[in-house]
Every structure is written in C-alpha cells, then in structure tokens.
Amino acid sequence: MRAEIITIGDELLIGQVVDTNSAWMAQRLNEQGIELYRITSVHDDKAQIIDALDAAFNEVDIVLTTGGLGPTKDDITKQVLCDYFHTHLIEDTRVRTHIEELYRDRPDVLNRLTATQWQVPACAEILENRVGSAPLMVFKKDDKLLITMPGVPYEMKIAMEEQILPFIESKVESQKSKAIIHKTLQVTGIAESSLAILLEDFENRMPSSLHLAYLPKDGVIRLRLSSYGDMTEEEVTRWFDELKQLTADYLIADTDEPLEVIVGNVLKAKGMTISTAESCTGGKLASLLNKHAGSSAFYWGSVISYDNSVKVQVLGVPAELIEKYGVVSEEVVRVMAQSVRKLTNTTCSIATSGIAGPSGGSKTKPVGTVWMAWDTPKGTFAECFHLGKLREQVTDRACQKALIGLLKHI
C-alpha cells in the first residue's frame, strides 16, 4: 500500500515556510506499513492542485494533502476539491457545533468567515478536527482515498494521530502492506567512503530486498537498513546485528534516536545529572538536553556566558586567565565546566567556547575553532575542534561533539 503527500501553499514555494510536516507524516505512515511514494509541493493554484491529484491517483492508494483550508481568500483547497469531485458545499451541523464550542470564549472569532468553515463538500466524509476549524475531509475515488489536513503542524499532528491514522487503519485492514522495517545505527570518527569500503563485503552479500543507506550529518553517519515487506523482523535483525559488529569501533548508538535522547538515557540509567556553561553554543546545547519530555530527571541548568563579563561575574572565570590564554582556550573552558558543575551541584557538566563567526576569527584561531570541556567524576577533559565556516553549522556540530564527548567520558 502506497501513499503520496501533496503539500499546498505558496509559502512553501517562495521559501517562507519549511515543510516539516511531511517527514513527520512519513514516519507515521511507515509505522502503519504504508510506503510514502512521493511528496509534491504546489502553489495555491487550481490547475496545479488538480495536476498533482491526477498524478498521485495514478500511482498510489492514499493521497494526503496539507494546507489551503483556512477561512481566508488565499485558501482554495476546499473549493478546488469540490470541483474535482463534482460536488457542492453543504452546512455540516456537527462541524458547526464543534466550531461554536471551540470559540465559545472568543465571540470575535465566530464571524462570517469562520462560518464558511462548517460548509463542507456534500460527498466528503468529515473527521473531527479537535483543535481547529479546518475540516478534515475524506473523499473516495474508486478504491482510493484522498484525505485533507490543515498545514499548521500541531493541528496536522493531532488530526493524524487521533483521526486519520485510525481511520486509514480501519479502511485498509484487508489490503494492508507487509511490515516496513527500518533499523538505524550511528557511527562517528570514520569517513563515509571508508565506511562503505569496510562494509563492501556485507553489502555484496545482502539480499536485494534489503537496502543500506548512508546519512552523514554533523560528524555522525547514520546507517539505515530498510526492508519493504519482504523480510521478517528476525531476518532484518540478524543482518543488523552483523552490521553492528562490523562497525563496533565507531558505533555510538544502535537506534535512530537523536544523540540528546541517547545521552539522556545514559544519564538516567547512571543516576547522573548534567549542567552546561555555554558561550558559542549560546543555549542550543541546553535546549537540546531539555527538549524531550522527562529531561528534568537529568538536566538541571546552565549558565550561558555569551559576554565575557558573564564568564567572569557569574562563572568566576579569572579575568587574567581570559587575558592570558584568550576566551577560546583549554584553560577557560576547563574553569567554565568546573564552575557550572559546582554552581548547579550536578554530577557532570559540559562547557563550550568558540568562534561561530562570521567575524571574530584570527589566523591561529579561525572561525569554526571550538574548545570544549567535560567535567565528570572521572576528571576534567578538554578537546579542540574545527567545525567549519558557517555560523549555524559550527554551533550545530559543536552540540553533537559535546554530546559524543560526554558519552565517551561518563
């Protein structure tokens, strides 16, 4: 069983908005054994939307659209679908009651434009959009389904989880695909091409129904084994276990979880807590560490000492130390790490100080130079990295290096 996502909206095609919805939807579909065949992004344009629908119905069983369902003039998806399915709008009293209830405390929102939201295509089945006014519409075309969703990410997510995925599951039970299995491990400290040579024999022996993909990013390579319904979980696991053995020297994780989740699990398992003292990463490392639910069990706090005065006054870094060695130095990050660990009373800590750029670089310390220290019960460790030339790249890679280093040192 295959699906296509059509994302609708000028904002996507002028680059005003990044499409984060599709990746999230792809994961959920795969978990239900539905392969995502293609993603197509088109303008709020009738001809383009219809072309995309025709192309999708040619290839897949389920078409999912996002966007274009608001009450304003630029949103045309509902009207285009009325024309496409030769139907007309009717009032849906269940939707009306829901929207009136939704905005009970905001009478200003219950205006005549919002009222157009309970006008729905006569031939569509309507699923409940618990948190918004845009209708979740289901259209049938022969044996195929078209389902519409709003483009606002959190509305889309609630709609998918509470309504659309259960609906799809109930409708397609009989013709369900076999399980799609992805297994990912993460390695560091080896070049992509060297890794591929290391795995050459493995890849040559792999059955053709198994796929191996290399995904390098920020110094980590994710290696993904995928099977699209032709192998059992046990068979894939056997290959995956061999892959783990072959890459053991570089392995940092045998799941696709983000590094901060892996770090969090290790800290929790060891009953440890962590704090950070950040200069160039500016709070990015802190917000990674507390991004996921349950992080208060191990993440306690940070001092973001962007300006040197904060390093001196809050972290107690001696001004002479900064003067003597420079603020991007082993000496300074060691004191930062030790100081924040003491201040917050945690079992370990990470400190970063570097030149994220674009300015501030010198011949001996060019943009991308980052000093990092880890203070742990085993001692204080420090390391210098050169992480590229683009500001965002430098800070993102620094966060990954900080987490990898922590795994090594605790």
Next chain:
Amino acid sequence: MRAEIITIGDELLIGQVVDTNSAWMAQRLNEQGIELYRITSVHDDKAQIIDALDAAFNEVDIVLTTGGLGPTKDDITKQVLCDYFHTHLIEDTRVRTHIEELYRDRPDVLNRLTATQWQVPACAEILENRVGSAPLMVFKKDDKLLITMPGVPYEMKIAMEEQILPFIESKVESQKSKAIIHKTLQVTGIAESSLAILLEDFENRMPSSLHLAYLPKDGVIRLRLSSYGDMTEEEVTRWFDELKQLTADYLIADTDEPLEVIVGNVLKAKGMTISTAESCTGGKLASLLNKHAGSSAFYWGSVISYDNSVKVQVLGVPAELIEKYGVVSEEVVRVMAQSVRKLTNTTCSIATSGIAGPSGGSKTKPVGTVWMAWDTPKGTFAECFHLGKLREQVTDRACQKALIGLLKHI
C-alpha cells in the same frame, strides 16, 4: 522563468530527514526573479527519478536536483542521469585535483570509492564544489537546464551561492523574468478570520496581479503581498503601505524577519543589552537571541534554571517564595527576571517559568501555563499565558510571546 526542485533520497520519504534545502533555495531563486513552480521529493529509484525529470522538463526552464551524489552504493543520481542523457562517465582531472587537494590531510578518505567522485558524465559541464566531493553537474536539454547538487545543506548553500546562481544568471540574462516582489508584515492579537474581515474591502480593491496570503503561526500572523512580475516596486509599496495603515493596531513588524532579529535591531538602536532567566523555555529563547551574526552587541547571557535548586542557588529565588506561590507564578518570574538582570548587568531581561508538559499540569495550572516577566528600566512587567498542550508548541510560543512582550515594554 520557472524552476522545479527535485529532492532525491529515501531518507526524505521515510521521514528520517526534514527537507530544509528547498525553502532556502526557493528564496534565492525568487530573489533572482525565478519562480519556483513545484517541489517533488522522490526515492533513490531510477524510474521515479526519470518520471520526475520528464514531468519537470514539461513545465519549467530550470530543474534543480539535490541528493544521491555520494560515493556509496545507495547514491544513484549520477548514473541515472548518464542513462537519461545517453552519455557515459569520464575522468575529470580538474575535479580530481580539487578532491585530492580537499583531502590532502586525510589520506584515508582518498580511497577508491572517493575516486569515483571524479568520474563525471561526458556531456555535463562541471561547476566547482569548493567544500565537498560531490560533482555539481550541468546538463542541457534543448533550451532547458538541469543542475545537480549534494543534499548536505551547507554544501548545497555554498554551491548555490558561489556557483549555481551566478551560472544561471549568466546563462539566462536575456530571458530573465520580471521582478518577483514579496512584502510581508507581521501582526498579533487578532484572529485570522477577523483580520480577513478587516481587510475585505482592501482585498476586493486589489488588482488581480497582486496576491495576499495569511500565514498564522505561534500567535503571529504574517501577511504577505506578492507580485509575480506585473507590478513595479513602487506600486507594490503603495499597496503595502495601505496594508500597514489598516493593520496598525496589531502591527509588530513590516518585514518578514524573524522576531528575534527585529528585537535585536531595536535593542541595538537603543543601545540596550539583554539577558534571560529560563525555566520552561530551557535555553531556546537564549539561542534565538544569539542565533544571528552580530548578536554579541546586545545579548550577554542567561541562567537556565531548569531545576528548582538552580533557581534558588544561582538566581537567589527565595525557597519560601517557590513554596508559597509555586514555581510557575508571577512572584517567582519577577524575581528571576530581576535577578538575572542584576547578575549579568544588562539593561533588560526576560524570565520564563511554565509547564511545557506532557506531565506536571494541574487543574489550576494546566500544561501550557507559562508565567513570564520582563525587567526593564521602566519597571518589571509580568503576564500569564496559556500556550497549548504540546511540549514543543508551548516552548516555541513562549519564545514568541517573550519577544513580543519585550517589544511592548522597551
């Protein structure tokens, strides 16, 4: 002149990677007067890639692809293009020299797989990929162009800016489109439907060559006026100025810049500096404030007091205050803001404390409750918000509210 982006990679269609490239490319293309017609994401699959190429050449003048150019087996784009253009691979000595130079300090990377990267299609023109080994290939089909890029974002960006955009400009000078103009303003404190009613007369009077789009997100609505080559800058500006007047009561910015950039500009203009004391936002607000180059002029530092002990020990919030009013309270955020401002010696500060969820909510303070305080030369201001039920949504919205509040109070 129109373009299409084809992104190639299984990782996009199983949701392992979010496509951030396309939005960035769309912006750059628009700046050059090139309209992005469509974005299509396909698997590393020959038939699918060829289908997408045919469909794109049917509609547009320039096809840009990303992905599938690595040296490993899962990367097939180069070979598929050889077949598509009926050509074969030859060694390019210029590319070889470049790659050998690139990896001079890493002889392990100069292996036989990397050597396949200097094999390029005989009929393609090769542009220099300064920071990587994947070839930037240009193919011609009649009057149309196909240009390939790696999928790694920072490599793609450097390739686009240094090579591809100048190349396109030099090739298409004569047939260049007229200017594409987008002008965006941002409003807050009004529902999308109410805003549309406020602007109804304006929209009815607008010429058909002008488009108005509503983009609501995290409590802010971006209103975008777009013209695709049929109006002059002056004409669009006239309509935009009227839009500003009509929305004056809700206006927070007359550009599409992120709120943190607008805040940074105001702080710089006033010669002010800022610090944050963050609980529920966990460093996200700090990293927004120092995300962009030049932020050290106004952003000095933060205390991320995730655990209560850090609020007490580092920020000096009296433990009794937390006990009496709860950690998510006006009393606590006021002290947090005042304390961090004093600690870091800045002219203003923001403090946040809230329940990001999924756990920790109660009947009187449900998940999504966030107290916020701004400490400024004009005094300390505090406000309570209810920002939804999803962890990420709560913290993202809290950052936006914090920045909007700051604009109001300074």
